[in-house]
Amino acid sequence: MHALPDDVSRELERVVRRWRELPADRALAASGAVQEVVRDLADATAGQPVPDLGVAVLIDQLRVLVWDAASAGVPDLADRLAELRRTLP
Template sequence: MTDAPPAGAGAGDPAPAPSSADPVPAAARIELDRIARRWSELPLTRAEPAAPLVRELVDEVAARTAPGVDVPDLGAAALVDQLAVVVWDAYAAGRAQGLTEQLTDLRRALP
């Protein structure tokens, strides 16, 4: 036998747990999505020459939250996922000044 939930339990929209709230603002999230979509559309022969641009931003953003820690090189296929992680970390730590603009610049620079 199970106990009935207290009156009012489950009413209304659930509040997100603090750990599940996305610290990345909508404008930056849109840019990340656009970068990921564009990256997934690039043939390998065009993605490889553009990889240093993405890698440079990954390293720069990672240094904001973990100075001196190298982001492992997991190859071009994982690069945009690594970017999403370090961007999330930077926003969560409050160290993302100018990052949305950097993401926009990166997207515009992709072939």
């Protein structure tokens, strides 16, 4: 497995760190934005829906799909993660 590009890795870790700082109610409120990115990345890579396993594992789903998307060469991945991070309360 190849390493993530530096810019993607950096933005992913920023999103993960921010997500972990959120109180449960804010994470729940922000979960729609994360789910949207998860769905988009799943469509761009596997073309199959990602099951809704709840807020507790949502960020792990994002991490897996970012790896898949980077491996598939999905463009503007770091920018998409930065946009997501900015939407988190």
